[in-house]
Amino acid sequence: xxxxxxxxxxxxxxxxxxxxxxxxxxxxxxxxxxxxxxxxxxxxxxxxxxxxxxxxxxxxxxxxxxxxxxxxxxxxxxxxxxxxxxxxxxxxxxxxxxxxxxxxxxxxxxxxxxxxxxxxxxxxxxxxxxxxxxxxxxxxxxxxxxxxxxxxxxxxxxxxxxxxxxxxxxxxxxxxxxxxxxxxxxxxxxxxxx
Numbered sequence: 001x002x003x004x005x006x007x008x009x010x011x012x013x014x015x016x017x018x019x020x021x022x023x024x025x026x027x028x029x030x031x032x033x034x035x036x037x038x039x040x041x042x043x044x045x046x047x048x049x050x051x052x053x054x055x056x057x058x059x060x061x062x063x064x065x066x067x068x069x070x071x072x073x074x075x076x077x078x079x080x081x082x083x084x085x086x087x088x089x090x091x092x093x094x095x096x097x098x099x100x101x102x103x104x105x106x107x108x109x110x111x112x113x114x115x116x117x118x119x120x121x122x123x124x125x126x127x128x129x130x131x132x133x134x135x136x137x138x139x140x141x142x143x144x145x146x147x148x149x150x151x152x153x154x155x156x157x158x159x160x161x162x163x164x165x166x167x168x169x170x171x172x173x174x175x176x177x178x179x180x181x182x183x184x185x186x187x188x189x190x191x192x193x194x
Contacts (some may be wrong), residue, residue: 055158069150081171101140120146
């Protein structure tokens with residue numbers, strides 16, 4: 001006995017498909033007068049999400065500017081135009097930030113005598129209060145300046161997610177990425193070590 005192939009599911013699927021534009025270019029699209037074809041697609045293409053790595057790379061070589069839009073929780077840090085500063089963007093609600101913050105605090109203590117300044121910036125988003133930020137700073141042994149920023153610096157440094165970090169040397173961004181990618185060679189290079 002020869003097996004039979006049922007065409008019914010295939011025909012049902014084809015009948016449900018949108019046939020798209022008519023294959024006859026002379027056939028009218030509707031019963032009214034002929035309409036000129038549009039010169040471009042009326043629906044704009046969805047904007048592609050920018051690649052975070054290309055955004056990070058685009059920041060390198062730019063001027064860091066100043067601490068515009070920041071309210072410091074304690075003392076303000078030194079100016080970004082001189083020396084080497086690691087800028088850390090973080091949020092108290094972020095589990096990855098909570099993991100990286102003590103690591104960055106340890107890094108700051110081990111490199112401060114060689115000239116590295118570390119600064120933390122938070123937006124205190126998602127209902128986070130200053131007391132929660134201070135509690136996390138204490139439990140992470142953060143000794144570096146932390147400020148609440150209004151988002152201007154996040155834009156300037158192309159921060160699309162946290163944690164994020166940037167190394168600034170004499171006012172110029174020399175590296176931008178995730179703080180877990182920082183290593184001694186990178187920091188030493190930013191400080192001018194050979």
